Amino acid sequence: MPADMMVKEPLVKVEGLSKLYPLTTGIFREARSFIHAVDGVNFSIPDGESLGLVGESGSGKTTTGKLLVRLVDPTAGQIQVRINGSGTDIAHLKGRGLKTFRRHVQMIFQDPYESLNPRRTVFDTVSEPLAVQGIGDVVERERQVAELLALVGITPPDTFMFRYPHELSGGQRQRVAIARALIVLPSFIVADEPTSMLDVSIRTGIMNLMQDLAEKMGVTYLYITHDLAVARYMTNRLAVMYLGKIVEMGGTEEILQHPLHPYTRALLSAVPVPDPTLKREPPDIKGSIAKAIDPMPRCRFYDRCPMAAKVCEDNDHPPLEEKGPGHWVACYRV
Amino acid sequence: MAELSTPTSTPVAAVLETPLWQVRLRLLLRGIKTNVGLFAENPIGLVGLGIIFLFFILMVAHPIMMKTVWDPNIYNPVTGYDPALVAHPSPPSATHLLGTDPLGRDVLSQLMWSTRAAFSLGIIAALVTVFIATTVGAVSAYFGGLVDTLFMRLADLIIMTPTITILIVLAALLDLGTIHLAVIIGMLSGFGGATIIIKSQALTIKVRTYIEAARVAGGGNAHIILRHIIPNLMPLSFLYMMFSVTSAIAIEAVLSFFGLLNIRMSWGLMIYTTSFAGYLMDLKKWWLIFPASISITMLCAAFYLVGRALDEVVNPRLRKR
Amino acid sequence: MSNILLNVEDLSMHYSTRAGEVSAVDNVSFSLKKGEAMGLVGESGCGKTSIATTLLRLMPDNALVKGGHVYLDDTDLLSLREEEMRQVRWKRISMVFQAAMNALNPVYKVGEQIIEALETHHMFATNEEARQRIVELFTLVDLDPKMLDQYPHEYSGGMRQRAVIAMSLACHPDLIIADEPTTALDVIVQDNLLREMMALQKKLGMSMIYISHDIAVIAEVSDRIGVMYAGRLVELATSEHIFKRPLHPYTYGLMSAFPSIIGPKRELTTLPGEPPDLIKPPPGCRFHPRCPFATEICTKEVPEFTDMGGGHFVACYHPVEVS
Numbered sequence: 001m002p003a004d005m006m007v008k009e010p011l012v013k014v015e016g017l018s019k020l021y022p023l024t025t026g027i028f029r030e031a032r033s034f035i036h037a038v039d040g041v042n043f044s045i046p047d048g049e050s051l052g053l054v055g056e057s058g059s060g061k062t063t064t065g066k067l068l069v070r071l072v073d074p075t076a077g078q079i080q081v082r083i084n085g086s087g088t089d090i091a092h093l094k095g096r097g098l099k100t101f102r103r104h105v106q107m108i109f110q111d112p113y114e115s116l117n118p119r120r121t122v123f124d125t126v127s128e129p130l131a132v133q134g135i136g137d138v139v140e141r142e143r144q145v146a147e148l149l150a151l152v153g154i155t156p157p158d159t160f161m162f163r164y165p166h167e168l169s170g171g172q173r174q175r176v177a178i179a180r181a182l183i184v185l186p187s188f189i190v191a192d193e194p195t196s197m198l199d200v201s202i203r204t205g206i207m208n209l210m211q212d213l214a215e216k217m218g219v220t221y222l223y224i225t226h227d228l229a230v231a232r233y234m235t236n237r238l239a240v241m242y243l244g245k246i247v248e249m250g251g252t253e254e255i256l257q258h259p260l261h262p263y264t265r266a267l268l269s270a271v272p273v274p275d276p277t278l279k280r281e282p283p284d285i286k287g288s289i290a291k292a293i294d295p296m297p298r299c300r301f302y303d304r305c306p307m308a309a310k311v312c313e314d315n316d317h318p319p320l321e322e323k324g325p326g327h328w329v330a331c332y333r334v
Numbered sequence: 335m336a337e338l339s340t341p342t343s344t345p346v347a348a349v350l351e352t353p354l355w356q357v358r359l360r361l362l363l364r365g366i367k368t369n370v371g372l373f374a375e376n377p378i379g380l381v382g383l384g385i386i387f388l389f390f391i392l393m394v395a396h397p398i399m400m401k402t403v404w405d406p407n408i409y410n411p412v413t414g415y416d417p418a419l420v421a422h423p424s425p426p427s428a429t430h431l432l433g434t435d436p437l438g439r440d441v442l443s444q445l446m447w448s449t450r451a452a453f454s455l456g457i458i459a460a461l462v463t464v465f466i467a468t469t470v471g472a473v474s475a476y477f478g479g480l481v482d483t484l485f486m487r488l489a490d491l492i493i494m495t496p497t498i499t500i501l502i503v504l505a506a507l508l509d510l511g512t513i514h515l516a517v518i519i520g521m522l523s524g525f526g527g528a529t530i531i532i533k534s535q536a537l538t539i540k541v542r543t544y545i546e547a548a549r550v551a552g553g554g555n556a557h558i559i560l561r562h563i564i565p566n567l568m569p570l571s572f573l574y575m576m577f578s579v580t581s582a583i584a585i586e587a588v589l590s591f592f593g594l595l596n597i598r599m600s601w602g603l604m605i606y607t608t609s610f611a612g613y614l615m616d617l618k619k620w621w622l623i624f625p626a627s628i629s630i631t632m633l634c635a636a637f638y639l640v641g642r643a644l645d646e647v648v649n650p651r652l653r654k655r
Numbered sequence: 656m657s658n659i660l661l662n663v664e665d666l667s668m669h670y671s672t673r674a675g676e677v678s679a680v681d682n683v684s685f686s687l688k689k690g691e692a693m694g695l696v697g698e699s700g701c702g703k704t705s706i707a708t709t710l711l712r713l714m715p716d717n718a719l720v721k722g723g724h725v726y727l728d729d730t731d732l733l734s735l736r737e738e739e740m741r742q743v744r745w746k747r748i749s750m751v752f753q754a755a756m757n758a759l760n761p762v763y764k765v766g767e768q769i770i771e772a773l774e775t776h777h778m779f780a781t782n783e784e785a786r787q788r789i790v791e792l793f794t795l796v797d798l799d800p801k802m803l804d805q806y807p808h809e810y811s812g813g814m815r816q817r818a819v820i821a822m823s824l825a826c827h828p829d830l831i832i833a834d835e836p837t838t839a840l841d842v843i844v845q846d847n848l849l850r851e852m853m854a855l856q857k858k859l860g861m862s863m864i865y866i867s868h869d870i871a872v873i874a875e876v877s878d879r880i881g882v883m884y885a886g887r888l889v890e891l892a893t894s895e896h897i898f899k900r901p902l903h904p905y906t907y908g909l910m911s912a913f914p915s916i917i918g919p920k921r922e923l924t925t926l927p928g929e930p931p932d933l934i935k936p937p938p939g940c941r942f943h944p945r946c947p948f949a950t951e952i953c954t955k956e957v958p959e960f961t962d963m964g965g966g967h968f969v970a971c972y973h974p975v976e977v978s
Contacts, residue, residue: 056841069550102552114543119565121361129551138354162357169929180551199698200868201926204912208925226842229871229914233923256916270846272871273917274910276894280875282850283843288811 010044017077039244052235112173171202250327379643385636393449436611459582462520471532492526505594576641666723675934694877766803792821813844885941892967902974948973
């Protein structure tokens with residue numbers, strides 16, 4: 001049996017990933033306090049899957065995304081990415097290794113107005129990854145850019161190739177950003193809220209495009225969003241984050257229909273539904289979101305949890321445990 | 335690695351008939367046309383440009399005049415002498431439209447010839463300033479840390495010390511000609527105030543999302559600085575260039591007035607000659623002072639006005655809606 | 656005595672720009688009852704914010720009202736002089752702007768800023784009275800009055816938004832226009848704030864106009880909903896009708912394009928094309944280039960905004976038939 005037909009390692013495997021930001025008050029004073037933006041996160045993503053990372057502001061989802069593309073360096077932990085058949089820890093790559101890694105993992109940013117350099121044409125922007133990685137000559141790059149533009153629905157490509165971002169609409173700009181992410185044929189893409197700044201009628205177009213491309217090109221996604229409804233459509237597995245920790249993880253439909261963690265429940269019950277006849281109960285949660293500064297060694301959700309008990313306060317943050325098939329929850333009370 | 339499983343369809347592959355450089359040229363021209371249009375909406379810019387153009391004509395006209403109408407022995411701005419007239423300096427006449435200076439040289443010829451010195455001084459100084467300020471500003475902003483601190487303290491030092499003083503000392507110690515002076519002024523400006531302003535602009539660019547995107551694409555520091563940060567700094571740098579020209583011309587005039595420079599002829603030197611001969615306060619001999627000083631003022635003002643008009647092109651918020 | 660508070664008739668407004676005149680609001684008509692909450696929903700550029708600024712006559716310099724009337728009780732607000740309009744703003748109609756929470760000056764304490772704003776409008780005789788009123792208001796919006804002595808950066812996003820809402824309530828207005836009041840907030844904070852706004856509205860008997868691009872939010876807070884597209888009001892009906900029986904193809908398309916976490920997971924439909932350029936809008940119905948039902952008349956004549964029964968208005972030649 002050929003090697004590639006056996007069960008493969010997951011494409012991405014994250015273990016104990018942490019990012020701590022120091023709060024300093026002076027140049028020479030050592031940091032005493034840290035913001036635990038991402039605090040010991042574990043997950044893995046098999047090929048072809050789309051994992052959604054949901055949470056509110058301060059949950060650490062954006063930072064996790066940036067860690068996976070090494071825009072930010074981790075404080076601790078491992079990020080294993082399968083490159084050329086074998087897993088490589090990319091957490092501490094530098095120099096040439098880092099540059100090679102960038103051919104395999106790319107990112108789509110949230111703001112289509114900001115992620116394109118206003119002084120560079122569509123061609124410059126989309127071909128940049130090729131130029132930087134030294135792939136192909138100019139003619140070859142032109143051809144590839146044209147191909148990709150057609151693929152993302154920017155047609156006819158030659159009309160758009162030499163336009164500047166300000167001549168494009170929001171939806172078109174995001175398509176250009178997607179083309180840029182895809183041009184090096186990465187195996188993994190981190191999408192950071194790619195549709196949240198677009199109009200509703202444009203959003204679905206981009207969402208459908210991303211799904212089509214995932215199928216056609218065999219791309220695996222990490223989809224970061226605060227919008228659970230969008231996550232429902234774009235992901236097949238979901239991880240819910242709170243103050244730097246994953247509190248629940250499992251199949252998307254499973255989590256949306258049977259949420260187990262009290263935070264997930266609160267989050268779901270807070271989402272407005274487009275049905276005026278439905279009376280929605282207020283979410284069962286108290287207080288407001290805090291900053292993860294030097295968190296106390298107890299469940300991070302303790303001070304807001306409706307089910308908080310002594311066990312939650314006496315022990316450190318609960319580990320993720322499998323409470324159902326493929327459904328993991330970090331809670332002592334479930 | 336991902337794979338593109340769809341076959342490449344022909345219409346897409348056969349897309350680019352015009353070569354890349356032609357397209358880029360067309361884009362550049364289009365960009366220039368738009369900016370020129372914006373610039374032209376502002377009357378002060380046009381006035382400034384008009385004045386610069388006038389001086390340009392003067393500069394170009396001089397060699398023509400020397401080859402055709404004017405006798406080089408009489409009209410040479412440095413070595414000419416008109417024996418036909420008895421007393422020098424002599425007032426404006428038919429043969430000498432702006433009269434002659436204390437050494438018997440035609441003032442108009444001097445004026446026109448000096449325009450070249452003024453332009454070359456101004457432009458070289460401006461180019462040096464812009465080059466230094468842009469590079470240093472971009473690098474300081476991007477790397478921060480020690481590099482940033484060093485350059486910023488250097489800038490502080492330069493700002494603290496009056497430029498004129500530095501230049502007077504340098505002029506006294508060294509033998510400064512036009513090019514030397516231009517380069518020195520350029521360096522002082524470049525490492526001084528201009529760099530701080532450009533650096534703060536670079537700081538705002540550094541945190542833009544497209545810089546993150548460039549990094550994710552695999553761009554290293556050099557790529558990001560050269561292809562992203564500096565191009566976005568260019569409009570501001572270009573603006574600064576205009577203001578540098580102004581200060582360079584003015585500084586030269588002052589230094590020449592003190593006789594510190596090794597330039598053969600310039601407006602400043604014309605005033606110096608007047609002063610040296612004791613005619614500085616003599617208003618009856620107005621042609622010795624006014625043409626030169628008015629030229630200095632006007633050319634400086636012209637570049638400044640162009641700079642102001644450019645400011646509106648560069649900074650969209652200043653434009654009228 | 657009529658229970659209509661606001662009556663907008665054929666309101667049209669343009670912006671004049673370097674590129675041409677932008678027809679931002681075109682013949683919009685609707686009426687608002689006392690105590691009613693109306694939602695205005697639409698995508699960017701549809702004109703909903705422009706209507707809000709026009710109602711309060713707070714348009715930017717390059718805006719021109721091209722026609723129409725805005726009747727508050729029986730006075731046409733568009734015909735008032737600026738001094739008269741100042742009596743209306745804050746006192747009868749007040750507004751919570753988009754990203755209002757960023758409109759607080761970071762170098763002054765929040766309490767100081769609010770008192771200053773109130774004094775500018777000559778609403779209270781003394782500083783003391785103003786302060787008392789604000790303490791009342793803060794309590795009303797569930798903010799600790801001690802926060803008055805803090806700076807804006809010490810407030811969270813939700814708290815800042817509440818402070819701004821408190822300000823808008825200062826003079827017991829009859830109508831509050833809230834433009835994207837919860838857009839930048841997290842979903843749990845948003846839920847909290849929306850519930851409070853709805854409760855306040857009921858308690859104080861105010862009318863509200865909620866403006867948002869988020870259909871779900873609008874569905875929950877509005878009694879009636881107006882759908883805007885390219886500067887025109889294309890549909891106006893009760894919330895239930897808009898969601899259960901949308902008649903305009905755009906409304907229908909918008910509803911189908913909105914993902915939801917409840918109900919079965921269905922296919923999301925896309926609306927082809929993009930919103931039109933308002934400098935040269937398409938003739939006739941502005942939606943026709945994207946409409947699957949468009950016929951020739953749609954490209955020539957502007958459809959009338961007609962009542963299809965029970966106060967359900969649509970401007971369309973081919974309203975959707977839903978069984």
